[in-house]
Amino acid sequence: MPDKILTKDGLDTFIQKLLTDYDLYAPVLKGADHTWSKIQDSQDVAWEFANTAKSPKKFFLPQSERLLHFTNNPDDPNGMIMHEEPGPDRPKTLLNIRPCDAKAFDVLDLVFCQDEQAPDVYWKSKRDAALLIGLACKSPCPTCFCFSVNCGPHHQEGLDILLVDLDSELLVRPLTSKGEAVSADLKKAPQEAVDKADEQKTQAEQAMTSRVDMERLQERTVLEEYDQAIWDRVHESCINCGTCTFYCPTCHCFDIQDETQDEFGHRVRNWDTCMSWLFTHHTSGHNPRGSKKDRVRQRFMHKFKYMPIKLGGAIGCVGCGRCTQKCPVNIDVCEVVNSMNE
Amino acid sequence: MSDITNQLRQRAKDLLAQGTVDCVIGYAKGSVPMQEKPYFATTPEEADNLVWSGFCVNNLANFLIGRSGKNAIVAQGCVSRNIIGLIKENQVQREDVYILGVHSPGMIDASKVQSHFPGRTITDVFEDGKEIVVRGMDFEERLPRKKFKRQNCFTCTHRNAVLYDEFIGQEGPQTGGGNIDNVAEPWEKLPPDQRWAEFEAAFKDCIRCYACRNVCPLCYCNICFVDENNPQWVGKSQVDADIYTFHILRAFHCTGRCTDCGACESACPVGINMRVLTKKLEKDIRDKYDYQPGLDLESVPPLSTYRADDPEIS
Numbered sequence: 001m002p003d004k005i006l007t008k009d010g011l012d013t014f015i016q017k018l019l020t021d022y023d024l025y026a027p028v029l030k031g032a033d034h035t036w037s038k039i040q041d042s043q044d045v046a047w048e049f050a051n052t053a054k055s056p057k058k059f060f061l062p063q064s065e066r067l068l069h070f071t072n073n074p075d076d077p078n079g080m081i082m083h084e085e086p087g088p089d090r091p092k093t094l095l096n097i098r099p100c101d102a103k104a105f106d107v108l109d110l111v112f113c114q115d116e117q118a119p120d121v122y123w124k125s126k127r128d129a130a131l132l133i134g135l136a137c138k139s140p141c142p143t144c145f146c147f148s149v150n151c152g153p154h155h156q157e158g159l160d161i162l163l164v165d166l167d168s169e170l171l172v173r174p175l176t177s178k179g180e181a182v183s184a185d186l187k188k189a190p191q192e193a194v195d196k197a198d199e200q201k202t203q204a205e206q207a208m209t210s211r212v213d214m215e216r217l218q219e220r221t222v223l224e225e226y227d228q229a230i231w232d233r234v235h236e237s238c239i240n241c242g243t244c245t246f247y248c249p250t251c252h253c254f255d256i257q258d259e260t261q262d263e264f265g266h267r268v269r270n271w272d273t274c275m276s277w278l279f280t281h282h283t284s285g286h287n288p289r290g291s292k293k294d295r296v297r298q299r300f301m302h303k304f305k306y307m308p309i310k311l312g313g314a315i316g317c318v319g320c321g322r323c324t325q326k327c328p329v330n331i332d333v334c335e336v337v338n339s340m341n342e
Numbered sequence: 343m344s345d346i347t348n349q350l351r352q353r354a355k356d357l358l359a360q361g362t363v364d365c366v367i368g369y370a371k372g373s374v375p376m377q378e379k380p381y382f383a384t385t386p387e388e389a390d391n392l393v394w395s396g397f398c399v400n401n402l403a404n405f406l407i408g409r410s411g412k413n414a415i416v417a418q419g420c421v422s423r424n425i426i427g428l429i430k431e432n433q434v435q436r437e438d439v440y441i442l443g444v445h446s447p448g449m450i451d452a453s454k455v456q457s458h459f460p461g462r463t464i465t466d467v468f469e470d471g472k473e474i475v476v477r478g479m480d481f482e483e484r485l486p487r488k489k490f491k492r493q494n495c496f497t498c499t500h501r502n503a504v505l506y507d508e509f510i511g512q513e514g515p516q517t518g519g520g521n522i523d524n525v526a527e528p529w530e531k532l533p534p535d536q537r538w539a540e541f542e543a544a545f546k547d548c549i550r551c552y553a554c555r556n557v558c559p560l561c562y563c564n565i566c567f568v569d570e571n572n573p574q575w576v577g578k579s580q581v582d583a584d585i586y587t588f589h590i591l592r593a594f595h596c597t598g599r600c601t602d603c604g605a606c607e608s609a610c611p612v613g614i615n616m617r618v619l620t621k622k623l624e625k626d627i628r629d630k631y632d633y634q635p636g637l638d639l640e641s642v643p644p645l646s647t648y649r650a651d652d653p654e655i656s
Binding site: 029031032033034046048049050053063064139141142143233236237239240241242243246247255257259268270273276277278324325326328329330331332334335 | 378459
């Protein structure tokens with residue numbers, strides 16, 4: 001698929017066309033941060049930003065999602081029977097999603113759709129319907145380390161289109177047939193625009209100051225890594241809140257609850273967090289991850305050891321750095337992974 | 343490096359080398375701007391990592407709970423008051439803790455600084471006397487420190503450690519310049535429906551990560567009421583009623599115990615000012631019981647006592 005070119009003047013037409021088929025969301029500056037917001041007007045779309053404070057995982061895995069509903073009355077002949085929820089009316093486009101966040105969706109596909117016969121329909125239906133238009137990163141943050149976890153500032157996995165901002169125009173790189181369809185009207189990009197985009201890619205990769213090394217970590221057995229002395233120190237300052245897991249674009253653990261109020265009942269899937277003791281608390285009272293150390297170790301081992309083993313090398317981290325930015329006690333993911341690798 | 347940091351490192355080294363304590367709980371330099379990290383120095387060498395600055399926004403008293411051995415802890419006014427509270431509530435034994443008292447410079451509010459540079463990436467912030475220097479990818483600006491202090495530090499009444507085994511550096515001014523009663527009063531003037539609207543606006547962004555609870559030295563229940571699931575008191579979904587229940591009950595549980603350390607607000611990833619509730623409740627405690635938490639080891643906290651001749655018992 002050849003690269004296309006879109007002048008910033010032509011952006012409004014491009015966006016208006018998207019709006020006929022999709023609900024459009026993009027990062028918008030709200031208060032101090034950029035937030036995923038519904039777009040009606042192309043003027044609202046932000047082009048200069050690092051990344052959104054929260055990841056866009058909520059679009060396919062909402063923090064609270066009603067899966068089924070029922071009439072909470074055993075005496076009603078139709079009571080206590082679970083009914084499906086209606087699907088969304090219109091598919092979504094996520095415009096200007098960062099490559100790390102799109103890569104995270106690819107990682108989560110491996111989790112939610114690992115069995116082709118029985119994928120997670122709530123994830124898959126929304127994911128399949130969406131169009132993802134990425135915006136390549138010009139200047140990575142000090143907490144970004146995507147380049148050392150199978151990703152990068154111009155990474156394409158998970159995207160339908162990658163945009164590269166060349167100031168007065170955008171290089172449009174269609175990556176899927178869906179992406180090709182919405183960019184069909186655009187002109188082919190001149191070679192100099194393609195070269196400029198490539199140059200920008202190299203610059204962005206070189207500008208990344210944070211990195212993690214995983215060589216020794218990958219060579220060790222699970223138990224060797226699990227028994228490392230570092231875990232006695234890493235957890236010391238952790239307060240076991242859920243911030244890292246909720247901000248993480250690849251954390252995906254959930255809890256399912258049936259909730260009722262009067263005659264209404266529903267089954268809800270909520271984000272859960274492995275940092276909470278309740279996450280693994282058994283009905284018997286036993287807790288296999290009863291200590292803070294167990295829980296902190298679990299989160300890093302899951303992402304950097306168990307997931308690669310289980311999912312053909314895929315790391316459960318895309319290097320967005322949100323956990324490091326948001327952690328109330330500054331547990332730095334790069335420091336932890338590098339110490340796991342020592 | 344500040345004088346306090348130097349003195350702190352030296353004293354921490356001595357205490358660890360002499361075996362007076364097993365660990366010194368303090369702060370080390372953080373890896374992100376405006377945030378030092380809680381740090382546990384267990385050897386004289388590790389004591390060299392300790393720092394004291396205007397970015398020490400946690401409440402270290404939190405880490406004493408359930409910790410074994412003898413620990414030294416760096417404590418400014420509020421933290422020392424929470425240690426007193428924990429001693430009174432039998433969570434910490436006085437003889438197990440060695441308090442390194444300090445004067446608080448007033449901590450910097452990272453969200454205020456970020457709000458001054460909307461949407462821009464701050465890469466480094468350092469203190470320079472009465473100013474802070476903020477650096478970003480493509481900018482550098484000097485800001486007056488005073489304007490970017492946390493609100494609780496502005497209205498602070500006890501900046502020096504209240505209880506300590508030794509004081510590091512000199513004691514300084516006790517107050518931060520503001521009046522906490524003035525900050526708490528607006529609630530009192532609002533009609534009920536407007537109060538509720540203000541309350542909803544304050545907590546609408548909560549994501550239920552419980553960082554505010556977990557970072558707080560008052561919240562040490564073995565099982566918090568929101569985690570209790572047999573029976574389950576509070577729903578788990580993103581439902582207003584459950585979110586509000588958490589915040590209202592949390593605030594009430596802190597009443598007469600909160601030292602206004604501000605750790606909850608600094609920890610909140612979405613920037614909720616949950617002190618809107620606690621500062622009003624603490625004002626009630628001051629007005630009705632003439633009590634301020636954590637100022638001495640003897641007085642009985644008003645909500646931990648019962649009097650048969652209480653005028654409200656008939």
